[in-house]
Every structure is written in C-alpha cells, then in structure tokens.
Amino acid sequence: MKITFCCTGTKPEPWLAGLRAAFPGAQVEVWQAGAPAADHAVVWAPPQQFFDEQTQLKGIFNIGAGVDALLKLRLPPRATVVRLDDAGMSVQMAEYVCHAVIRYFREFDGYEADVKAGKWSYRKPRERALFPVGVMGLGVLGQRVAQALTQFEFPVLGWSRSVKAIEGVRCFAGAAQFNDFLRASKVLVNLLPLTPETRDIMRLDTLAQLQAGGYVINVARGAHLVEEDLLTLLDRGQLAGATLDVFRTEPLPAEHPFWRHPQITITPHTSARTLRDESIAQIAGKIRALEAGQPIVGIVDSVRGY
Numbered sequence: 175m176k177i178t179f180c181c182t183g184t185k186p187e188p189w190l191a192g193l194r195a196a197f198p199g200a201q202v203e204v205w206q207a208g209a210p211a212a213d214h215a216v217v218w219a220p221p222q223q224f225f226d227e228q229t230q231l232k233g234i235f236n237i238g239a240g241v242d243a244l245l246k247l248r249l250p251p252r253a254t255v256v257r258l259d260d261a262g263m264s265v266q267m268a269e270y271v272c273h274a275v276i277r278y279f280r281e282f283d284g285y286e287a288d289v290k291a292g293k294w295s296y297r298k299p300r301e302r303a304l305f306p307v308g309v310m311g312l313g314v315l316g317q318r319v320a321q322a323l324t325q326f327e328f329p330v331l332g333w334s335r336s337v338k339a340i341e342g343v344r345c346f347a348g349a350a351q352f353n354d355f356l357r358a359s360k361v362l363v364n365l366l367p368l369t370p371e372t373r374d375i376m377r378l379d380t381l382a383q384l385q386a387g388g389y390v391i392n393v394a395r396g397a398h399l400v401e402e403d404l405l406t407l408l409d410r411g412q413l414a415g416a417t418l419d420v421f422r423t424e425p426l427p428a429e430h431p432f433w434r435h436p437q438i439t440i441t442p443h444t445s446a447r448t449l450r451d452e453s454i455a456q457i458a459g460k461i462r463a464l465e466a467g468q469p470i471v472g473i474v475d476s477v478r479g480y
C-alpha cells in the first residue's frame with residue numbers, strides 16, 4: 175500500500191513516522207510532483223496539481239474537520255473523502271466556548287480592567303436564565319459544546335439541518351425555524367460547516383434578531399460572518415461583543431479593526447487544534463476499514479458540502 179502526505183503548513187516528519195508505525199509494510203512518503211500513484215492521501219490544503227496527478231486515490235483523509243477548502247478543488251471521482259471526526263477536537267471546542275460564554279456572563283473583562291486600575295469593586299450578579307446560548311450546528315463539535323454549556327445551567331438552544339433530540343437542549347431545525355432560534359438566543363455560537371447555504375449566515379438581519387445584549391462566538395469559519403455588519407451592530411449597541419477565532423482573511427491583516435476593538439476578543443484560529451497522535455490513530459483505523467470494505471464514519475458528502 176502507498177500513502178502520500180500533502181499537508182501545507184504542517185511539519186511532515188512526525189506524521190510520516192506515525193503513519194509508518196501504523197503501517198509497517200506500506201510506503202509512506204511526502205508528495206512531490208510526478209510521484210507514483212498512491213492508494214490513500216493525508217491532506218491539508220493541497221494544490222490542485224496534487225489531485226490532477228493522484229487520480230487513483232481510494233481515500234482522501236483531511237487532517238481537519240472542515241472540508242470547505244478541499245471541496246473547492248477538482249477531486250478524483252472514485253475517492254472517498256474523509257474528515258476528522260472529533261479526534262480530540264470536541265473537548266477543546268467545549269473548553270473554548272464555555273470559557274468565552276462564562277467570561278461574558280461573569281463580566282471578567284470588566285473585573286480585569288478594574289483590577290488593573292487598582293479598583294476593588296463588585297458587579298451585580300446576572301441572572302443565568304437571561305443568557306440563553308444558541309449553538310448553530312449540532313454535529314460532532316456543536317453537540318459536545320451544547321452539552322458542556324448545559325453543565326453550567328445556561329438555557330441552551332441548538333439549530334441544525336435535520337431534527338435532533340439532545341437532552342437539555344431546545345432544538346430547532348431547518349430554514350423555517352432559524353428566525354425563532356435566533357430570537358430565543360442571546361449568545362450565538364457558530365459551529366456550522368462553510369457551505370453555499372451557510373456563507374454570510376451571520377449578517378445584519380440575522381444578528382439583529384438576537385436578544386438585547388447579544389454576543390457572537392465564531393469558531394467555525396470566517397466567511398460565515400459579514401465582518402462590517404458585526405462592527406455596525408456593535409457601534410449601534412445592538413450587540414454587546416464578540417469572541418472570534420476565525421476570519422475571512424487569515425492571518426488577520428495588521429490593519430484590521432478587530433485587532434483593537436474593545437468589544438472584540440480574537441484568537442488565531444486555535445479553538446480546536448488537530449492533535450497529531452489522535453488523528454493518525456483515527457486515520458489509520460479508517461484506512462484499514464476501507465481496505466477491508468468495512469463502513470466508516472466521517473465520510474464527506476460533496477453535494478451537501480460537509
């Protein structure tokens with residue numbers, strides 16, 4: 175068996191070592207132009223030339239959960255495209271989102287500013303029931319985040335394409351229930367995949383429907399959010415703030431207003447990192463299953479876009 179590795183921005187050696195350890199008899203190499211045909215590929219942001227040459231691939235394993243960039247390319251028609259299915263990301267996402275929600279709810283920004291100013295001052299406790307958190311996207315990551323938020327006794331709502339039943343979460347589904355979901359939420363967490371249907375989903379008319387004191391947490395993709403509309407709603411006082419991990423242009427350009435906006439907290443696309451050992455173990459298990467003709471989870475539906 176031949177496995178080719180083509181991951182832009184990723185140091186290949188530890189991945190190659192892990193894959194070689196999982197498949198001692200296999201040839202596992204970094205892809206180079208003109209390389210012989212491989213059976214399976216481990217990829218992140220490969221060039222189009224990679225797929226134009228590697229037309230015999232049976233499995234394409236993306237080392238991330240989101241496949242929006244991959245699906246922009248012309249892929250070999252017979253290949254099964256597989257995304258990471260959790261692989262240690264959901265617990266990181268739950269940490270990140272709970273941290274952001276609690277920081278807003280408990281006004282820790284304000285306390286930090288007070289302490290820096292040498293002030294010992296209290297704020298009135300806020301009523302948790304008045305902070306419903308709506309999670310857009312109830313997949314592998316969204317469900318874990320929604321469940322984690324219920325542990326802190328926030329009212330939790332969720333929105334997905336198909337109908338879901340999740341304990342402690344008020345679930346909404348489909349375009350018909352989207353506005354009801356927004357109106358019932360104060361904090362909005364985005365964990366949708368980026369598809370033609372979800373691009374620009376957080377914009378003036380949708381975000382304006384959040385309850386007073388609305389707060390946005392975007393941990394999915396930058397193109398879900400119309401950045402100027404967020405700034406407009408913050409300026410108008412219709413939103414209280416945002417925590418953003420992903421941006422339309424990454425790295426965020428030096429002159430971008432988000433860097434210095436007092437109501438916006440940014441992080442550099444780090445809310446849920448790919449964990450190498452967990453990912454190699456998951457990919458190796460799926461290569462073995464595919465080779466044995468067994469079913470696997472995490473197969474991407476290119477028509478649906480995720």
Ligand code: NAP
Nearest residue numbers: 239240311312313314315334335336367371393394445446
């Ligand atoms: P997933 O398991 O595929 O879940 C996607 C969820 O979105 C599903 O619940 C799906 O509904 C819902 N959805 C898709 N299209 C929809 C639509 N048009 N309307 C309503 N709901 C829709 O994906 P995941 O593993 O949770 O990952 C979600 C995204 O997080 C990834 O695509 C990636 O972009 C992002 N991500 C970001 C980071 C980071 O570090 N910032 C890390 C990992 C992932 P159904 O359940 O009905 O199909």
Ligand code: GLV
Nearest residue numbers: 237238239240241
């Ligand atoms: C990261 O953004 C991922 O999609 O895994």
